[in-house]
Amino acid sequence: MSRGAWWQDGVVYQVYVRSFADANGDGIGDLPGITSRLPYLTELGVDAVWLTPFYLSPMADHGYDVADQCDVDPLFGTLADADELLRQAHALGLRVIVDLVPNHSSSRHKWFQEALADPASAYRDRYLFRRAGPDGGPPNNWESVFGGPAWTLDEPSGEYYLHLFDSGQPDFDWRHPAVHVEWERILRFWLDRGVDGFRIDVAHGLYKQVDLSDNPPSGSQETTLFHAASMPHAWDQPEVVEVYRRWRQVLDEYDARVMVGEVFLSQLDKVARFVGADRLHQSFNFPLLVAPFEADAWRALITEALAAFAVEGASPTWVLSNHDVIRHPTRYGGGVAGGERARAATLTLLALPGAPYLYEGEELGLEQDEVPPDYRQDPIWQRSKGAVTGRDGSRTPMPWTADPPGYGFTAGAPWLPFGPQAAERNVATETADASSTLAFYRRALRLRRELTPDLGATVRWLDLPSDLLGFARTLAGRGELVCVLNATDRARDLAVVASSPLVTSGAGVFVGPEHTRIPARTAAWLLADV
Numbered sequence: 001m002s003r004g005a006w007w008q009d010g011v012v013y014q015v016y017v018r019s020f021a022d023a024n025g026d027g028i029g030d031l032p033g034i035t036s037r038l039p040y041l042t043e044l045g046v047d048a049v050w051l052t053p054f055y056l057s058p059m060a061d062h063g064y065d066v067a068d069q070c071d072v073d074p075l076f077g078t079l080a081d082a083d084e085l086l087r088q089a090h091a092l093g094l095r096v097i098v099d100l101v102p103n104h105s106s107s108r109h110k111w112f113q114e115a116l117a118d119p120a121s122a123y124r125d126r127y128l129f130r131r132a133g134p135d136g137g138p139p140n141n142w143e144s145v146f147g148g149p150a151w152t153l154d155e156p157s158g159e160y161y162l163h164l165f166d167s168g169q170p171d172f173d174w175r176h177p178a179v180h181v182e183w184e185r186i187l188r189f190w191l192d193r194g195v196d197g198f199r200i201d202v203a204h205g206l207y208k209q210v211d212l213s214d215n216p217p218s219g220s221q222e223t224t225l226f227h228a229a230s231m232p233h234a235w236d237q238p239e240v241v242e243v244y245r246r247w248r249q250v251l252d253e254y255d256a257r258v259m260v261g262e263v264f265l266s267q268l269d270k271v272a273r274f275v276g277a278d279r280l281h282q283s284f285n286f287p288l289l290v291a292p293f294e295a296d297a298w299r300a301l302i303t304e305a306l307a308a309f310a311v312e313g314a315s316p317t318w319v320l321s322n323h324d325v326i327r328h329p330t331r332y333g334g335g336v337a338g339g340e341r342a343r344a345a346t347l348t349l350l351a352l353p354g355a356p357y358l359y360e361g362e363e364l365g366l367e368q369d370e371v372p373p374d375y376r377q378d379p380i381w382q383r384s385k386g387a388v389t390g391r392d393g394s395r396t397p398m399p400w401t402a403d404p405p406g407y408g409f410t411a412g413a414p415w416l417p418f419g420p421q422a423a424e425r426n427v428a429t430e431t432a433d434a435s436s437t438l439a440f441y442r443r444a445l446r447l448r449r450e451l452t453p454d455l456g457a458t459v460r461w462l463d464l465p466s467d468l469l470g471f472a473r474t475l476a477g478r479g480e481l482v483c484v485l486n487a488t489d490r491a492r493d494l495a496v497v498a499s500s501p502l503v504t505s506g507a508g509v510f511v512g513p514e515h516t517r518i519p520a521r522t523a524a525w526l527l528a529d530v
C-alpha cells in the first residue's frame with residue numbers, strides 16, 4: 001500500500017443527517033445543525049465526515065430516494081447551507097464526503113415523471129419498464145430488498161417498472177448513455193463545490209443482467225444483509241466497474257478526492273474487484289457486521305481483508321456500525337458486557353492499517369433503540385407490513401445533553417423518539433466523565449492520529465492461544481505498537497512483554513515483567529521495545 005493520501009488511513013465519521021442536530025426546531029436534523037456541531041467532531045479527533053443524502057427527496061427512504069441530486073431538500077436546508085458547511089469544515093481541517101445514489105432515483109425525479117407521462121418519451125428508456133410476464137404478473141421473479149416484488153405496475157401503459165428497493169425508487173437503466181452523462185455532471189457539480197469525496201450507495205448495483213431473466217430459486221443460506229447472493233442477475237454485473245473507471249478519471253482531475261463504495265457483497269474477493277488505482281479508492285468491508293465477537297473469526301476476517309484490499313491505489317476499511325444495521329454494542333449482547341466488547345472491538349480496528357468508518361453515536365456507546373411500532377418509519381417495516389422491524393432503531397437522534405425531551409438535538413419534537421439510554425449516554429454527561437465511552441474514543445483517536453505517521457504498513461500476528469488476538473506494527477524509532485484483544489469472558493495472562501499500556505478499552509490492564517494481564521472483553525495498545 002502506498003502511503004500519503006489522507007483517505008488511506010483517515011478516520012471517517014458517518015453523520016445520519018436526519019438525526020445529528022436540528023437547528024430550526026422542526027425535529028429533523030439539518031445542515032445548519034451539523035455545521036454548528038463541527039467543532040465536536042474535530043475534538044473527537046476524526047479526519048472526515050460522511051453525510052448521508054440531503055438532496056431534494058420525497059423521503060420514501062429518508063433521502064435515498066433522490067428527486068434532484070444537485071439540490072438540497074428544504075427539510076435539510078439550502079445549497080448555501082451546504083456551501084457554508086463545507087467552508088466551516090475545511091476551516092477546521094475536516095474533510096467532507098457526500099453520498100451519491102446512482103442505482104435509482106426517486107419516482108418524483110423529473111426524468112421518471114416524464115417517463116410516466118408519456119411511454120414514448122425519450123426518458124422512458126432511462127429506467128427499466130417492461131411488459132408483464134406470461135402470466136400477466138411482473139416481468140420476472142425479482143424481489144425488492146425491502147420486501148415484495150421488485151416491480152410496480154404503471155397502470156396507464158400496462159407496463160411494470162423495476163425498483164430493487166422501494167416503489168418510490170425506480171432503478172436507472174445504466175445501459176442508456178444519458179445516464180452516464182448525467183452522473184458525470186453530478187460528480188462535477190459536487191467536486192466543483194469542494195466536496196472531498198463520495199460514498200456510493202449500492203455500488204455493486206447499477207447494471208442488471210441484460211435480459212432481466214429470473215433469478216435462480218433462492219436456496220441461499222446468506223443473511224438478508226447480503227441479498228446480492230440470492231439475486232445474481234440483479235447485482236454485481238461485469239460492466240459496473242467500467243463506470244467507476246470513468247469516474248476515477250474525473251476525480252483524478254481534482255486533488256485528493258476519494259470514492260468509497262457500498263459494495264454489499266459477502267465475499268471480499270468480489271468486493272476487491274471494485275477497488276484500485278483505476279477504480280474506487282475504497283469499498284466498505286462488511287463481513288465484520290455479521291461476525292461473532294471471537295478472536296478466531298476476527299483473525300480470519302482481518303487477514304482476509306488485509307489481503308483482499310492490498311491493491312495499489314486502494315486501502316482497507318473497517319466498519320462496525322451504520323444506519324442499516326443493528327448497533328454493535330447490541331449485536332454483542334448489550335448492557336455492560338456488550339459495551340465492553342464494543343469498545344474492545346473499536347480499539348482493535350483502530351490499530352489496523354486502513355480507514356475506520358465510525359457511525360454517529362457509537363462514540364457514546366449507544367445501543368440499538370427500541371422504537372415503538374407507532375413511531376416506526378422505515379420502508380422495510382412498512383413494505384413488510386410489520387413483519388420486519390426495520391432500521392429505525394439505529395437511526396434515533398443524537399443525544400447532546402441529558403435534558404428531555406429534545407436532549408439538545410432539537411427544541412421541538414424529535415422525528416424518532418429518544419430511548420431511555422439518552423439520559424446517561426449523551427455528549428454532555430460523557431464529556432464530564434473520564435471513564436465514559438466518549439472519553440475512551442477521544443483518547444484512542446488522539447493517540448491514533450499521533451502514531452499513524454510512524455506506523456508500519458504491515459501487521460505481524462503474535463503467537464497467542466487461538467481465543468486471543470494480538471498483532472504488532474512497527475513504530476518508527478520507538479519499537480512496536482502491540483494491540484491485544486481478549487474477547488473472552490475471563491481475565492487472561494499473555495506472554496507479551498511491553499511497557500505500560502498506551503490506551504485501553506477498559507480498566508484493569510496490568511503489564512508485568514513477564515506477562516500482561518488483560519481483563520475479560522478488553523483490548524489494549526502496548527508499546528514494545530524490539
Ligand code: TEU
Binds near residue numbers: 065
Ligand atoms: O443500502 C443498500 C443495502 O443493501 C441495504 O438496503 C441493506 O441491505 C439493508 O439496509 C439491510 O436491511 C443503501 C443504503 O445504505 C440504505 O439506507 C438504502 O435504503 C438503500 O441503499 C437504498 O438506497
Ligand code: CA
Binds near residue numbers: 023
Ligand atoms: Ca430541522
